[in-house]
Amino acid sequence: MGMACESQFHVLAVDDSLIDRKLIERLLKTSSYQVTTVDSGSKALEFLGLRDNDQTDPNTPSVSPHSNQEVDVNLVITDYCMPGMTGYDLLKKIKESSSLRNIPVVIMSSENVPSRISKCLEEGAEEFFLKPVKPDDLNKLRPHMMKTQKLRDQAQKRDEKIETPEIQLAPQSLVEQQHQQSVQIVNTNKRKTVEEGLSLETDRTRTRYNGIATMV
Amino acid sequence: MESVVRLQRQLVDYTASLFQEGYLDEQFIQLRQLQDESNPQFAVEVVSLFFEEAERLLDELAKGLSQENTDFKRLDAQVHQLKGSSSSIGAQRVGRICIAFRNYCEMQNVEGCLNSLQQVRQEYSSVKSKLETLFKMERQLSAAGGSVSSP
Numbered sequence: 001m002g003m004a005c006e007s008q009f010h011v012l013a014v015d016d017s018l019i020d021r022k023l024i025e026r027l028l029k030t031s032s033y034q035v036t037t038v039d040s041g042s043k044a045l046e047f048l049g050l051r052d053n054d055q056t057d058p059n060t061p062s063v064s065p066h067s068n069q070e071v072d073v074n075l076v077i078t079d080y081c082m083p084g085m086t087g088y089d090l091l092k093k094i095k096e097s098s099s100l101r102n103i104p105v106v107i108m109s110s111e112n113v114p115s116r117i118s119k120c121l122e123e124g125a126e127e128f129f130l131k132p133v134k135p136d137d138l139n140k141l142r143p144h145m146m147k148t149q150k151l152r153d154q155a156q157k158r159d160e161k162i163e164t165p166e167i168q169l170a171p172q173s174l175v176e177q178q179h180q181q182s183v184q185i186v187n188t189n190k191r192k193t194v195e196e197g198l199s200l201e202t203d204r205t206r207t208r209y210n211g212i213a214t215m216v
Numbered sequence: 217m218e219s220v221v222r223l224q225r226q227l228v229d230y231t232a233s234l235f236q237e238g239y240l241d242e243q244f245i246q247l248r249q250l251q252d253e254s255n256p257q258f259a260v261e262v263v264s265l266f267f268e269e270a271e272r273l274l275d276e277l278a279k280g281l282s283q284e285n286t287d288f289k290r291l292d293a294q295v296h297q298l299k300g301s302s303s304s305i306g307a308q309r310v311g312r313i314c315i316a317f318r319n320y321c322e323m324q325n326v327e328g329c330l331n332s333l334q335q336v337r338q339e340y341s342s343v344k345s346k347l348e349t350l351f352k353m354e355r356q357l358s359a360a361g362g363s364v365s366s367p
Contacts, residue, residue: 019265019301026250026258081296110300132243132304 009145010034010071014044014078014090015108024077024108024133031138036071041078041085041093048073050097073103074145079131080109080116088120095124102151104144108133220362227353227364234350239343244306260351266305270340273298277333281326291329292321298336309339 011033013024021037028035038044049071076094080087087107094100107120110131117128126144129137234240244259251258273294280291299314313336320328354364 017297017300017304019262019269019304022262022265023247023250023304026255030250110296110303131300132246134246135249 008032008034009074009142009149010036011141012044012047012073012076013037014039014041014076014082014087016040016079016082020079020108020131027133027135027138028077030135031141033141036073041082041087041090044076044078044090045093047071048076048094048100048103050093050100074148075104075106075141077106077108077129077141080107080120081111088116088123091120091123091125102148104141104148106141106144220357220360223353223357223360224362227350227357230350230353234346238308239346240306241308242306243303247305263305263347263351266301266307267344269301270298270310270344274333274337274340277336281329281333286324286326286329288321288324292318295321307340307343310336310343313339 011028013021013028013035015021015024015037016039018039021039025035025037036047038047076090078087078090085093087109091105091107094103094105101124104126105124106127106129107125108129108131109116112130120128127137127140231240235244247259247262276294277291277298280287280294295314295317299311299318302308302310302314313332317329317332317336320332357364
């Protein structure tokens with residue numbers, strides 16, 4: 001019996017800059033996410049399995065974990081300024097798609113333009129990060145992915161109840177357990193000022209705090 | 217044993233000076249922190265990518281500015297890219313000149329652009345040489361048996 005118990009969240013990172021792709025990939029991997037990087041919005045849509053004429057299947061619930069998506073992506077993080085399809089265009093396409101609209105989308109930009117930020121948030125972006133993205137920014141991602149996980153688990157539960165009503169599943173608590181096993185704490189003291197001298201640690205133990213207290 | 221301590225001290229002092237003089241900013245520290253046993257050369261790899269990209273962009277900018285009808289939009293996009301990658305590795309001074317450069321592009325001021333290009337070349341050249349020195353010191357330290365993290 002398949003359960004929506006992912007040991008790792010899968011993030012799709014979109015950026016036309018090779019350097020920034022490398023950075024975001026490394027940052028995400030350090031946070032134990034599975035990462036796929038692509039260099040354009042159109043490749044992102046391709047990866048997400050979005051066809052040009054995305055037809056809505058009336059029998060498929062909109063939050064089904066196994067809808068038109070060919071791969072399971074828990075979050076899309078995209079650069080804003082890209083040639084061709086911008087991050088905003090990509091955001092729009094995702095939110096307009098019945099199969100993809102529940103995937104949380106985060107926008108990154110090197111420019112702090114308030115109208116740009118509000119435009120993206122209004123279109124449904126969960127967060128807007130200024131580049132260069134910091135490890136602390138990534139701490140904001142998990143809640144969005146867990147929220148979607150919850151929706152998927154509920155949909156899964158619904159599907160499974162229809163199929164095998166005698167089996168009691170609690171995928172949410174299992175997911176919760178897995179994440180509590182990886183409770184980590186952010187060490188913000190790593191950043192030393194120039195005056196204190198620099199310590200370039202290559203074997204630091206990074207830890208993060210999982211701020212999720214409850215899952216309904 | 218003594219040379220490891222000396223090399224370590226030298227590395228710390230040199231790195232500190234780069235920050236004090238504004239060549240590097242906090243993002244460089246972030247970059248170093250992404251390095252670990254599984255990715256021991258991460259910072260060097262990313263900085264090398266930066267060198268490649270910057271040199272290519274500087275050449276293109278020079279070409280663009282030598283043309284009859286300057287395509288300022290294209291120039292601006294290229295400077296934007298250079299600004300982005302320099303800020304991603306913490307090359308603060310290069311990034312700063314790029315801001316001024318972009319303003320000249322917007323004003324379609326060729327003279328201003330040419331000046332900015334010259335400045336950006338100089339700053340790039342300086343930070344490149346300093347980073348190469350830094351990485352060389354690290355290699356020497358590793359070779360002497362020391363580690364880059366302080367005791």
